[in-house]
Amino acid sequence: SAVISQKPSRDICQRGTSLTxxxxxxxQVTMMFWYRQQPGQSLTLIATANQGSEATYxxxxxxxKFPISRPNLTFSTLTVSNMSPEDSSIYLCSVGGQTYEQYxxxxxxxxxx
Amino acid sequence: AxxxxxxxxxxxxxxxxxLELRCNYSYGATPYLFWYVQSPGQGLQLLLKxxxxxxxxxxxxxxxxxxxxxxxSFNLRKPSVHWSDAAEYFCAVGAGGGxxxxxxxxxxxxxxxx
Numbered sequence: 001s002a003v004i005s006q007k008p009s010r011d012i013c014q015r016g017t018s019l020t021x022x023x024x025x026x027x028q029v030t031m032m033f034w035y036r037q038q039p040g041q042s043l044t045l046i047a048t049a050n051q052g053s054e055a056t057y058x059x060x061x062x063x064x065k066f067p068i069s070r071p072n073l074t075f076s077t078l079t080v081s082n083m084s085p086e087d088s089s090i091y092l093c094s095v096g097g098q099t100y101e102q103y104x105x106x107x108x109x110x111x112x113x
Numbered sequence: 114a115x116x117x118x119x120x121x122x123x124x125x126x127x128x129x130x131x132l133e134l135r136c137n138y139s140y141g142a143t144p145y146l147f148w149y150v151q152s153p154g155q156g157l158q159l160l161l162k163x164x165x166x167x168x169x170x171x172x173x174x175x176x177x178x179x180x181x182x183x184x185x186s187f188n189l190r191k192p193s194v195h196w197s198d199a200a201e202y203f204c205a206v207g208a209g210g211g212x213x214x215x216x217x218x219x220x221x222x223x224x225x226x227x
Contacts, residue, residue, distance in 0.1 A: 001159075033214045042203060043157075045214035058214070092156065094214075099164055100145045100207050102215055104157040 002027050002095050004105035012111045013083055020079045021108045023093035028073035033102065034066070037090040046091075049076050083112045115140040115206045119218035126194050127226045134189040134221050136204035145207040146187040147215065148178055152200040160202075163187065174198070199225045 003026040013019050023032065034046040047055045047068055055068040069077045080087050088111050094102040116139045126132050138144055148160040161172025168180040178189045187204060201222050205215040 035214070042217045042219045043205075043215075045216075048214055099162065101147055101159055101162045102207075103159065104149075106156040 001097060001103045002029060004093065004095060004103060006091075006093060006105040006108050008108060009106065010109040010111075012113060015084050015112055017083055018079055018081045019083065019110060020077050021091050021093075021110075023076045023078070023105055025074045025095055029095040030073070031096045032070065032076045033094045033096075034068065034076075034078045035092045035094065035104075037092065037107070039088065043092065046078070080110065083110075085112045088112045115144065115208060115216045117204050117206050117216055117218035119202075119204055119221050121221045122219070123222045123224065125224040125226055128196055129193050132189075132191045132194045132198070132223070134202050134204075134223070136187045136189065136218060137185050138187060138204070138206045139185065140206055140208070142208075146178075146180060147205045147207070148172065148176070148187075148189050149203045149205060149217075150174075150200045151203065151220075157203070160189070194223075194225055196225045196227070199223055 005024045007022045032049045035043040037043045045058050046061045047057045049055045049068050049070040051070045051073050067079045090107040090109050092104050092107045094104045118137045146163045149157045151157050160176050161170050163170045163180045171177050176191050180187050201220045203220045204218040207215045
């Protein structure tokens with residue numbers, strides 16, 4: 001399975017600011033995914049990032065709020081823009097495996113004050 | 114669209130006892146099913162997966178799960194739990210092709226009693 005790292009591991013941000021989360025994979029992958037896990041909740045898919053094309057967003061998530069970049073096959077970023085306390089969550093990136101499973105990064109714990 | 118139901122929010126089991134965590138899914142075609150574990154402060158770790166073949170699948174850490182199409186279920190089992198199994202367990206379903214994200218259940222919080 002791929003080794004996935006995320007930066008930062010955690011951050012405390014003020015409302016109205018933006019934070020960019022980085023996701024690095026140790027091998028080339030076609031599909032990368034971004035999820036949000038709100039406090040005490042399950043994971044919700046934000047968007048799918050395919051290298052060389054625009055990210056595909058799930059219902060309830062928009063590009064202006066969560067812009068995603070995918071410049072190459074080993075890296076992606078998710079920006080949380082104009083943050084509010086409701087954006088306080090763990091943000092996780094994942095990559096697809098050989099048989100459709102996904103492997104997850106350690107997550108970025110974001111607190112918005 | 115697919116969905117996953119984990120009916121038990123919390124389960125308490127004595128150490129050494131057997132465990133079964135329930136998962137029901139809704140999906141029109143053959144599902145790809147997964148169980149993940151999330152320990153406190155840790156990321157998600159894949160325990161096991163099912164996508165075809167033998168309906169009883171073995172995973173890591175002594176876990177197994179059985180796919181029952183007639184019941185739309187994919188329950189996770191372990192014959193004897195250890196204190197280190199205390200964690201949050203998530204069942205997830207994926208559509209075919211690998212290009213789509215996973216849909217997760219709300220999770221089951223497992224508590225181990227000494």
